[in-house]
Amino acid sequence: MIGQPTREGAGERLLARALAAPGRPERVTHVERVPALPGRSAPWPAWADPELTARWQAAGVSSPWQHQCAAAEHAWAGRHVVLATGTASGKSLAYLLPALTAVREGARAPSGREATALYLSPTKALAADQHRALAALAFPDVRVATVDGDATMEERDWARRFAGYVLTNPDMLHCSLLPGHARWAPFLRALRFVVVDECHGYRGVFGSHVAAVLRRLRRVCAHYGAHPTFILASATVSEPAVSAARLTGLPVIAVTEDASPRGPLTFAMWEPPLTELSGERGAPVRRTANAEAADLLTDLTVDGVRSLTFVRSRRGAETVAMTARRLLGEVDPALSPRVAAYRGGYLPEERRALERALVSGELLGLATTNALELGVDVAGLDAVVLVGYPGTRASTWQQAGRSGRGGRGALAVLIGRDDPLDTYLLHHPEALFGRPVEATVLDPDNPYVLAPHLCAAASELPLTAADLDVFGPATSALLHRLVSDGLLRRRQAGWFWTRRERAADLADLRSTGGSPVQVAERGTGRLLGTVPPAAAHTTVHEGAVYVHQGVTYLVEELDLAAPSALVVRADPDWTTQARDVTRIRIAGTTRTRSWGEATLHLGTVEVTNQVVSFLRRRILTGEVLGEEPLDLPPRTLSTVAVWWTVSDAQVARAGIAPAELPGAAHAAEHASIGLLPLFATCDRWDIGGVSTPMHPDTGRATVFVYDGHPGGAGFSERAYETAATWLQATRDVIGDCGCAEGCPSCVQSPKCGNGNDPLDKPAAVRLLTQLLAGSTEQLRAAPVDPALDYGPTPARARPRAGANT
Ligand SMILES: [Zn+2]
Ligand SMILES: [Zn+2]
Numbered sequence: 001m002i003g004q005p006t007r008e009g010a011g012e013r014l015l016a017r018a019l020a021a022p023g024r025p026e027r028v029t030h031v032e033r034v035p036a037l038p039g040r041s042a043p044w045p046a047w048a049d050p051e052l053t054a055r056w057q058a059a060g061v062s063s064p065w066q067h068q069c070a071a072a073e074h075a076w077a078g079r080h081v082v083l084a085t086g087t088a089s090g091k092s093l094a095y096l097l098p099a100l101t102a103v104r105e106g107a108r109a110p111s112g113r114e115a116t117a118l119y120l121s122p123t124k125a126l127a128a129d130q131h132r133a134l135a136a137l138a139f140p141d142v143r144v145a146t147v148d149g150d151a152t153m154e155e156r157d158w159a160r161r162f163a164g165y166v167l168t169n170p171d172m173l174h175c176s177l178l179p180g181h182a183r184w185a186p187f188l189r190a191l192r193f194v195v196v197d198e199c200h201g202y203r204g205v206f207g208s209h210v211a212a213v214l215r216r217l218r219r220v221c222a223h224y225g226a227h228p229t230f231i232l233a234s235a236t237v238s239e240p241a242v243s244a245a246r247l248t249g250l251p252v253i254a255v256t257e258d259a260s261p262r263g264p265l266t267f268a269m270w271e272p273p274l275t276e277l278s279g280e281r282g283a284p285v286r287r288t289a290n291a292e293a294a295d296l297l298t299d300l301t302v303d304g305v306r307s308l309t310f311v312r313s314r315r316g317a318e319t320v321a322m323t324a325r326r327l328l329g330e331v332d333p334a335l336s337p338r339v340a341a342y343r344g345g346y347l348p349e350e351r352r353a354l355e356r357a358l359v360s361g362e363l364l365g366l367a368t369t370n371a372l373e374l375g376v377d378v379a380g381l382d383a384v385v386l387v388g389y390p391g392t393r394a395s396t397w398q399q400a401g402r403s404g405r406g407g408r409g410a411l412a413v414l415i416g417r418d419d420p421l422d423t424y425l426l427h428h429p430e431a432l433f434g435r436p437v438e439a440t441v442l443d444p445d446n447p448y449v450l451a452p453h454l455c456a457a458a459s460e461l462p463l464t465a466a467d468l469d470v471f472g473p474a475t476s477a478l479l480h481r482l483v484s485d486g487l488l489r490r491r492q493a494g495w496f497w498t499r500r501e502r503a504a505d506l507a508d509l510r511s512t513g514g515s516p517v518q519v520a521e522r523g524t525g526r527l528l529g530t531v532p533p534a535a536a537h538t539t540v541h542e543g544a545v546y547v548h549q550g551v552t553y554l555v556e557e558l559d560l561a562a563p564s565a566l567v568v569r570a571d572p573d574w575t576t577q578a579r580d581v582t583r584i585r586i587a588g589t590t591r592t593r594s595w596g597e598a599t600l601h602l603g604t605v606e607v608t609n610q611v612v613s614f615l616r617r618r619i620l621t622g623e624v625l626g627e628e629p630l631d632l633p634p635r636t637l638s639t640v641a642v643w644w645t646v647s648d649a650q651v652a653r654a655g656i657a658p659a660e661l662p663g664a665a666h667a668a669e670h671a672s673i674g675l676l677p678l679f680a681t682c683d684r685w686d687i688g689g690v691s692t693p694m695h696p697d698t699g700r701a702t703v704f705v706y707d708g709h710p711g712g713a714g715f716s717e718r719a720y721e722t723a724a725t726w727l728q729a730t731r732d733v734i735g736d737c738g739c740a741e742g743c744p745s746c747v748q749s750p751k752c753g754n755g756n757d758p759l760d761k762p763a764a765v766r767l768l769t770q771l772l773a774g775s776t777e778q779l780r781a782a783p784v785d786p787a788l789d790y791g792p793t794p795a796r797a798r799p800r801a802g803a804n805t
Contacts, residue, residue, distance in 0.1 A: 009409025010382055011266030017303060018296060030429040032267040039261035042069035047076055049101040055137050066259035068094040075231045080250045082232040084240035085258035087401040091233040099193040100142060103164040106190060107141040117193040119167045122201040124148050127167045147172055160184055170210045173217060175504050178460055181220045189224040199232040200394050200440045202247055203681045204713040205449065207442030209509040211247050212453035215470050216460065223461055235394030236436055243440040264409040267400065269426045271416050280756055283743035289415040290316050293387045294323035296413060300383055301339055301365045302331055307383040309367040310399045314343040316387065320367035342368040382410055388417040389425055392681055393438050420674030423745040424733040431678060441680045441714035445474040448711035452507035454478060455487055459497035518564040519546060522556055537611040537632050538578040540565040545576045574616045574625055580753035582609045584690045584704050586697040591720060596774020597647040602720040605641040605706055610634035615755060640712030642719040645700040646771055654766040661701055663760030664767045665691035667747035669703045672730040679726050680718035687715055724777035731768035734761060
């Protein structure tokens with residue numbers, strides 16, 4: 001349904017053009033018109049360094065926005081604060097104002113370094129941006145240093161001795177600054193502020209690691225008598241204060257009201273049409289999102305509109321660009337070269353050349369992966385096409401916000417892919433445009449993550465009883481285990497690291513759990529790529545078809561000890577799909593609640609998974625050509641799960657016959673996994689599920705969803721907390737889907753180990769209805785509220801104000 005335009009803008013005109021072709025208007029499921037808003041400013045705080053504010057005023061920032069001021073005031077008063085506002089709302093001014101004011105004051109003290117600040121970013125590129133922004137402010141008395149993996153010994157030495165403002169990342173903190181804290185003592189002793197930028201990036205297992213690193217930092221600072229104030233910057237998410245408190249281990253205040261101005265944005269939700277083809281088990285097949293994107297890119301380019309198309313995969317970016325070039329060639333051969341692909345894996349020179357061509361206008365359209373997300377600022381874009389939901393609300397606005405110019409408006413189009421999450425968003429746009437339901441989750445108590453950091457902490461400074469509070473409730477039991485494992489020694493004064501190796505090497509912040517499997521070509525020995533260990537059994541077993549950069553290989557041998565897989569070049573007309581058997585055992589229940597006769601639980605589980613065979617399927621039709629057994633060992637995962645049960649009476653009331661129950665539970669499980677990323681910042685590949693008509697540990701029909709990482713990552717916990725809304729959305733996405741028997745948009749899953757069999761779509765809806773009937777909980781999704789921050793401030797649509805760095 002298309003609403004009436006509320007305001008004329010470039011976005012409206014471009015949308016009208018895009019809808020001019022036959023069949024197009026029916027594809028648009030919703031148009032959100034994000035109105036232009038004026039900014040609301042506040043006076044500079046009285047404590048702010050006048051030279052600093054003068055520098056900003058000279059750069060065009062006459063006064064700060066209200067949210068910048070509110071966050072800065074909290075920080076200056078020593079209250080930990082998280083600023084969760086939209087892309088380009090000037091979050092950096094909010095932390096630079098207190099941090100630089102303090103550092104400059106400290107520089108005037110006799111010691112020359114009474115106050116310091118530490119800035120942490122998840123990526124090197126972002127830290128480099130920040131360094132440039134600080135250099136542009138040009139204060140000779142603020143000594144800035146970037147300490148990352150590229151810094152030379154001399155640079156690090158200079159930073160330790162003189163820097164007042166240090167830019168680094170959690171990895172460096174973990175492996176260099178904290179283990180060598182004694183040499184950083186003068187800097188740490190004076191530490192007033194810790195800035196944690198893009199903190200929504202610290203999620204899942206990585207986020208849990210960073211939480212432990214920040215606790216180690218706080219402890220080492222306290223040793224030197226410093227108690228820095230934390231300032232966090234986040235994208236708009238649900239409950240930012242809760243996430244920030246989990247990350248830092250401190251009480252944190254949230255500032256969420258975005259007072260920066262924005263230009264009008266027309267945001268269309270686009271559903272590809274059904275085709276004549278049929279897919280797995282006769283499911284209807286939609287035209288691919290890539291094909292739709294190539295059409296839109298072609299039309300925009302013909303009209304001379306500068307645009308970016310964000311594609312989820314490297315291969316997708318190539319496909320979209322190639323298709324658009326071919327289509328353009330049919331219209332006017334001169335237009336073909338004005339479209340290109342951009343992705344990771346290109347040489348730096350190639351990337352720079354593409355960026356220059358886009359900025360100069362020589363290139364009109366670029367199909368890109370999120371490799372372009374940070375760093376490159378492209379002015380003068382009128383349209384952005386998103387191929388598939390980027391996975392988080394934050395990335396959606398980051399990408400959509402790249403268009404718009406001089407307040408004249410811009411167009412964003414989100415083309416849904418054929419999966420439950422995208423389909424849900426296309427039909428429930430309030431989940432994207434209303435109050436956020438997605439929260440950044442992490443689990444600072446994960447024992448698998450915390451244990452190596454306790455060793456690292458003990459090697460930095462012996463752990464004492466007082467430190468138990470810093471590292472949380474799991475610490476005491478873990479220390480006991482580390483002592484009995486011979487990693488730590490218990491003495492009168494506390495727990496000590498006495499081994500010769502570096503304790504920090506025990507934890508790998510960005511690990512994927514074990515060594516990745518190397519995929520190499522037989523004969524040449526050429527390394528093609530790596531596969532995460534968790535995916536090895538299903539993707540590179542003997543006989544598997546392995547695709548790398550569009551080239552197809554067959555796996556000849558999987559060596560689990562090495563671990564490596566040998567492949568040979570081949571062009572089979574089939575694909576392979578592994579089949580596995582998963583058993584789940586409940587190890588402990590931590591939380592339980594009832595919804596009438598149904599029950600909901602959070603706890604620890606042991607998941608045993610064994611890949612037992614694989615199917616060969618013809619590429620075009622999906623027809624099964626045969627099944628071959630595999631001899632792979634079972635693997636066990638101890639993790640956290642959420643599970644729900646229904647009573648036999650509920651099953652009967654739902655009109656589900658015993659033979660239908662496995663298909664109903666299995667279908668509900670698949671769809672719920674597909675939708676969880678809307679509530680917890682995870683990927684559907686980060687979680688797994690098991691459903692059964694009768695589980696021995698519960699004695700009832702039970703559906704489990706578990707974190708796919710040892711010890712858990714916080715996803716199941718978030719699922720437990722938002723269960724009513726999450727499972728309601730699950731029921732809606734199945735019930736609303738137009739297919740008859742189930743399709744990839746609702747209950748079919750690309751990662752199903754049972755070949756999507758059995759699945760019973762109508763019975764799943766009835767089962768979920770019974771489950772939810774007993775719930776009296778408030779749903780979390782709120783209606784669209786125009787007064788609330790939407791996130792986007794198209795970067796070029798705002799006047800020069802508020803430091804946008
Ligand atoms: Zn469907
Ligand atoms: Zn399945």
